[in-house]
Amino acid sequence: MRTIVVLDAPSNLGLRPPAPGTVPGCYKLAGALREQRIVRRLGALEGGVVVPPRYDLGDWREGDGVFNAAAIARYTRTLADRIEGHVRAGEFALVLGGDCSIQLGAALALRRIGRYGLAAVDGSADFRHPGNSDRIGAAGGEELAIATGRGQVDLSDIEGLGPYLRDEDVRLFGMRDEDEDRAELAALKIPHATVGQIRAGGPDTLGRAAAESLETPALDGYWVHLDADVLDPAVMPAVDSPDDGGLLPHELAPLLRALVSSPRCVGLNVTIYDPDLDPDGTAGALLADLVVDAFTGTAPDA
Numbered sequence: 241m242r243t244i245v246v247l248d249a250p251s252n253l254g255l256r257p258p259a260p261g262t263v264p265g266c267y268k269l270a271g272a273l274r275e276q277r278i279v280r281r282l283g284a285l286e287g288g289v290v291v292p293p294r295y296d297l298g299d300w301r302e303g304d305g306v307f308n309a310a311a312i313a314r315y316t317r318t319l320a321d322r323i324e325g326h327v328r329a330g331e332f333a334l335v336l337g338g339d340c341s342i343q344l345g346a347a348l349a350l351r352r353i354g355r356y357g358l359a360a361v362d363g364s365a366d367f368r369h370p371g372n373s374d375r376i377g378a379a380g381g382e383e384l385a386i387a388t389g390r391g392q393v394d395l396s397d398i399e400g401l402g403p404y405l406r407d408e409d410v411r412l413f414g415m416r417d418e419d420e421d422r423a424e425l426a427a428l429k430i431p432h433a434t435v436g437q438i439r440a441g442g443p444d445t446l447g448r449a450a451a452e453s454l455e456t457p458a459l460d461g462y463w464v465h466l467d468a469d470v471l472d473p474a475v476m477p478a479v480d481s482p483d484d485g486g487l488l489p490h491e492l493a494p495l496l497r498a499l500v501s502s503p504r505c506v507g508l509n510v511t512i513y514d515p516d517l518d519p520d521g522t523a524g525a526l527l528a529d530l531v532v533d534a535f536t537g538t539a540p541d542a
Contacts, residue, residue, distance in 0.1 A: 242332045242503075244535065246279045247287035249319055249509070252295055253308040254341030254380030255480055263295045264480060265516030270336035272515040276528035282535055284334065287326065290319045290345075292338075305392050306379050312341055313394050319345030323507065324352055327461075333507035334531070339380035340366055340511045343465045344395065347387040347404035350463060356506070357409035357454040357462035359499045360384060363469035363479075363486055365412055365421040365432070372424060380512075384410070409459060411450045413438060413495060414470035416485045435487055443491050447498025454504065461506045464499050468513040468527055475526060478518035489526060493533050500534040508534070 248270035255264040270289075279286065293311035300307040319335075323346050326333040335342060340362070350356035360366075369385035370376055370392075379386065379395065386396045388410065389403030396402045412432035415422065425432050431453075433446055454462040469479040472486035487495075500508055513527050532538065 243330070244282050244284040244334050245287040245326050245331045246282070246284045246334045246336065247322060247326070248289040249292070249335050249338045249342040249345065250289065251292035251312075251315055251338045251342055253292060253312050253315065254339040254378055254383070256378050257297070258480065264339065265514040266337065266339050266480070266512055267292070268515040269338060269510065269513045272513070272518075272521070272524040273336055273510070273528045273531070275521075276525055278336075278528050278532060281532045282334070285331070287322070287333070290315070290322055300377075302375070302377065305376060306382065306395060307377050308379070309392065309394055312344070312379050313398055316341075316344045316348055316395070316398060320349035320352065323349035327353060327506050332505075335507065335509035337509055337511035340383050340465070340467055341379040342511060343383045343509055344379070344387060344404070346463050346465075346507060346509055348398055348401065350461075350506070351401045351404040352399075354460035355406070355409070355458065357411070357459050358387070358405055358465060359411045359413070359450055359454065359462060360465040360467075361413045361470050361492070361496060361499070362465065362467035363414055363416065363471075363483055364419060364481075365415055365425060367421045367425065372421075409454070409462075411454065413446070413450070414487055416483055435485055438487065438491065438495065443487075443495035444498050447495040451499055451502040451505070455502060459504070461504045462502075464496070464505060464508040466496065466508060466510050466531075468511065468523075476513070476523050478514050478516075478523040479512050480514060489530060493530055496530060496534040497537065
């Protein structure tokens, strides 16, 4: 059994405000999953909290690049320090976010160590960059582009280590079938499976195939990124951008289990779930069940 260390990364720096004068509530994700006794249920060690800088858009305007960029860069380094220590110690890092920009902390940490891959289970590719959009701003929708070297240098080349991920070392799961990024990803030969393709090929089969492809000697291991919005809003409405046509729990469970079970998988981060949008805690309980199932095989109900 691997030693799992649970580390909180409650940053919301990478999301747009849900309404004027408010801040995204996904920084409460870690606390909500802890209320579901996730640490105890996994028999995990306590990794503490990496406290993020304050959310402050200041005088940012559209066209100014990524907002909170300096704060995200600082936080990425600090989070990377913690993740790097756990991975070097042979521990499995379970990082509770936060928005998707926390994945940059994992990507930087692993780039310091060697060459690692990424299996991203996300409702969107998070591949917005200056080459395909004029709405650059929220790093939580841009982290994969940034991690693969597309984006402003203060985020994509921290410590001179960019790109943190090579295109060929990325696997994507859970995009909606009509996702507009599919054409660009195909042109770049970045493997991806939409919801429809996952259903057709089987989540366990595709997950195992992806894990095997990332177990190549060229890689030192790989990381898994889980965005709660990969789930259909019928079961996971508590996200900032709920889109119909997502995976259902009985589909996500075997996919996630297959990806995490490989001995070459060194960590998992969980993002985007917003407890403010889940007053009865039902969605949070489901998310906790799915994460626990990834390690224990106690699958949640369909």
